[in-house]
Amino acid sequence: MKNVLKVENVTMQFGGVVAVDNLTMEVNEGEIVALIGPNGAGKTTAFNVITGVYAPTNGRVCFNEKCIVRNHPTGKMKKAYKGEEPTMYTAQFGPREALEDEALKAWKLAQKERDEYAFSDHVLSPTPDKITVQGMARTFQNIRLWKTQTVFDNVLIAKHLRRTSNLFTAALHLNGKEEARQRAEVLELLKLVGLEDVKDELATSLPYGKQRRLEIARALATNPTLLLLDEPAAGMNPQETLELTEFIGEIRKNFHMTILLIEHHMDLVMDIADRIYVLDFGKLIAQGTPEEIQSNERVIDAYLGVVEDAED
Numbered sequence: 536m537k538n539v540l541k542v543e544n545v546t547m548q549f550g551g552v553v554a555v556d557n558l559t560m561e562v563n564e565g566e567i568v569a570l571i572g573p574n575g576a577g578k579t580t581a582f583n584v585i586t587g588v589y590a591p592t593n594g595r596v597c598f599n600e601k602c603i604v605r606n607h608p609t610g611k612m613k614k615a616y617k618g619e620e621p622t623m624y625t626a627q628f629g630p631r632e633a634l635e636d637e638a639l640k641a642w643k644l645a646q647k648e649r650d651e652y653a654f655s656d657h658v659l660s661p662t663p664d665k666i667t668v669q670g671m672a673r674t675f676q677n678i679r680l681w682k683t684q685t686v687f688d689n690v691l692i693a694k695h696l697r698r699t700s701n702l703f704t705a706a707l708h709l710n711g712k713e714e715a716r717q718r719a720e721v722l723e724l725l726k727l728v729g730l731e732d733v734k735d736e737l738a739t740s741l742p743y744g745k746q747r748r749l750e751i752a753r754a755l756a757t758n759p760t761l762l763l764l765d766e767p768a769a770g771m772n773p774q775e776t777l778e779l780t781e782f783i784g785e786i787r788k789n790f791h792m793t794i795l796l797i798e799h800h801m802d803l804v805m806d807i808a809d810r811i812y813v814l815d816f817g818k819l820i821a822q823g824t825p826e827e828i829q830s831n832e833r834v835i836d837a838y839l840g841v842v843e844d845a846e847d
């Protein structure tokens with residue numbers, strides 16, 4: 536099975552808070568993988584590192600077998616590793632000799648970037664825009680649609696963004712032929728996600744469940760190979776959650792999509808996830824199939840028991 540995403544020893548520290556602590560996980564082609572855990576466990580922070588919003592304190596992220604996010608040691612780690620032993624950051628990823636050159640280059644580049652961005656501890660590396668262009672697309676906990684645009688235009692602009700990474704040029708007209716081709720693709724996509732009948736309505740006039748669907752459609756418009764969904768069922772009632780569960784399954788099938796999702800609705804997760812990673816206080820406490828996770832005592836103590844109590 537081809538590997539799509541590899542998160543290797545990622546640590547993300549904000550001052551004294553270790554939001555993600557030495558996380559290693561992977562997602563393979565065609566899989567639906569869930570990242571679960573209590574509030575504040577570090578799930579969204581992990582997404583932010585994966586999508587390039589934060590440069591991690593340590594570790595790296597590889598996407599389609601290319602390393603896209605490298606470590607930028609800060610705080611205590613920076614002091615511990617400062618300039619003395621550049622290969623230490625990456626030595627854990629393989630035989631030292633093989634990595635020495637690569638690690639040294641990465642270290643030099645990291646130093647250069649640090650100098651260039653000396654004003655910031657958490658350098659974008661590379662920017663989320665660039666990561667999107669490489670084939671990763673994401674939705675957020677809070678719906679972020681372009682409110683004054685129609686359903687159709689929300690998807691069309693997202694499609695243009697994939698090409699330009701720039702909202703200004705994305706809104707400009709392309710040449711007629713290209714524009715027509717993109718419009719046809721948007722229509723096709725809206726059909727596939729069941730939003731064709733509301734294509735001319737304002738995005739914000741849609742019911743909640745459809746706004747979520749539109750957000751996912753907009754992410755799909757960038758032709759990603761990996762779709763990251765951050766609490767897609769947040770605020771949904773059981774019926775809407777059930778429809779969303781089916782919808783995510785259809786996306787995998789119809790778009791041959793690989794999906795990584797964060798979710799608190801355990802029905803949805805246990806229904807569609809092939810594998811689950813469980814975070815607690817930033818640390819990975821378990822990984823496995825839904826069956827394995829449901830019967831894992833540590834996960835029940837830290838999280839599932841609490842979720843069930845809250846649902847009762």
Ligand SMILES: Nc1ncnc2c1ncn2[C@@H]1O[C@H](COP(=O)(O)OP(=O)(O)OP(=O)(O)O)[C@@H](O)[C@H]1O
Binds near residue numbers: 554572573574575578
């Ligand atoms: N930018 C930041 N600056 C400082 N601390 C942060 C920052 N982002 C997250 N944190 C802290 O990191 C920890 C993990 O937060 P995160 O939002 O990743 O958790 P989560 O698992 O996504 O939680 P939830 O399920 O509530 O969304 C929390 O203690 C949070 O307060």
